Amino acid sequence: MELKDIKGKRALVTGGTKGIGKAIADELAEAGATVIVSARTKPENTAHHFIAADLTDAGQTATLAQKIEDAFGGIDILINNVGGLTTPGGGHSTLTDAHWQQELDLNLISAIRLDRILLPQMIKQKSGVIIHISSVAGKQALWNLNLAYAVSKAALNSYSKALATELADKGVRVLTVSPGATRTEPMVKFLNDYATSAGITPEEGMKQLMAQTGGIPMGRMAEPEEVAHLVHFLVSPSAAYLTGTIYAIDGGSLPTVG
Numbered sequence: 001m002e003l004k005d006i007k008g009k010r011a012l013v014t015g016g017t018k019g020i021g022k023a024i025a026d027e028l029a030e031a032g033a034t035v036i037v038s039a040r041t042k043p044e045n046t047a048h049h050f051i052a053a054d055l056t057d058a059g060q061t062a063t064l065a066q067k068i069e070d071a072f073g074g075i076d077i078l079i080n081n082v083g084g085l086t087t088p089g090g091g092h093s094t095l096t097d098a099h100w101q102q103e104l105d106l107n108l109i110s111a112i113r114l115d116r117i118l119l120p121q122m123i124k125q126k127s128g129v130i131i132h133i134s135s136v137a138g139k140q141a142l143w144n145l146n147l148a149y150a151v152s153k154a155a156l157n158s159y160s161k162a163l164a165t166e167l168a169d170k171g172v173r174v175l176t177v178s179p180g181a182t183r184t185e186p187m188v189k190f191l192n193d194y195a196t197s198a199g200i201t202p203e204e205g206m207k208q209l210m211a212q213t214g215g216i217p218m219g220r221m222a223e224p225e226e227v228a229h230l231v232h233f234l235v236s237p238s239a240a241y242l243t244g245t246i247y248a249i250d251g252g253s254l255p256t257v258g
């Protein structure tokens, strides 16, 4: 099956300079979309339009949206990809109010705020697709490793579902993509740090960590490009009847059906 066309669509990929975001930006551009990427730091090389913004900052987020409006007249596809695990493990007693706020700002509020600013134009044009990049952690928190991150992604899942329902008759689709372990810089660093502190190899570290979630049945991490293929399908008109759903892309690691 050939995917239906996204040629000429304007796509914003937040955090589109590295990892999963970069793979999504590259794939959408390859498919003919006009791609804008944003991040805090300008990359040395990017094939896409770049606008700097820290999306945990309300003012910088508003400026990003204004620059897009001025240069492109709005967008058709929004990939809310910014996020990550930034707080320490160790469970509830190690996490301060500041840790919780930091994780919520990065993984939840940044997307809610950007959606709110960009949605009026999508609603006006009666079309648009929003993808929230969540995580399998949003359905399976590991208390000793990623508690605040997992809770912020669970909230993102819930918000995304409600937003999809609100917008379903306005021509705007909203979907959630939840990767499992994916080979990006922070994931590789996390594994290396874990292995070093446990005095084991990164491969053994990966096995130990995955054992806590029941393992990855496919026996490997995802590549960022594999997540990008799924996102490409979801934003294309081939997925016109999909909204409000969560897609895990995890090599089978989530142990539950729902």
Ligand SMILES: NC(=O)c1ccc[n+]([C@@H]2O[C@H](COP(=O)([O-])OP(=O)(O)OC[C@H]3O[C@@H](n4cnc5c(N)ncnc54)[C@H](OP(=O)(O)O)[C@@H]3O)[C@@H](O)[C@H]2O)c1
Residues within 6 Å of the ligand: 014, 015, 016, 017, 018, 019, 020, 021, 038, 039, 040, 041, 042, 053, 054, 055, 056, 081, 082, 083, 084, 085, 106, 133, 134, 135, 136, 178, 179, 180, 181, 182, 183, 184, 185, 186, 187
């Ligand atoms: N990798 C995994 O195993 C995995 C698994 C499940 C879910 N995810 C999710 O997938 C998404 C991408 O993860 P990744 O591993 O690809 O991360 P990554 O390689 O670290 O890339 C993160 C991107 O976001 C940008 N960014 C970070 N903080 C930002 C901020 N405050 N404002 C604006 N841009 C910011 C970074 O650029 P600058 O640093 O220059 O700002 C970079 O472009 C995240 O939402 C993460 O939670 C990842």
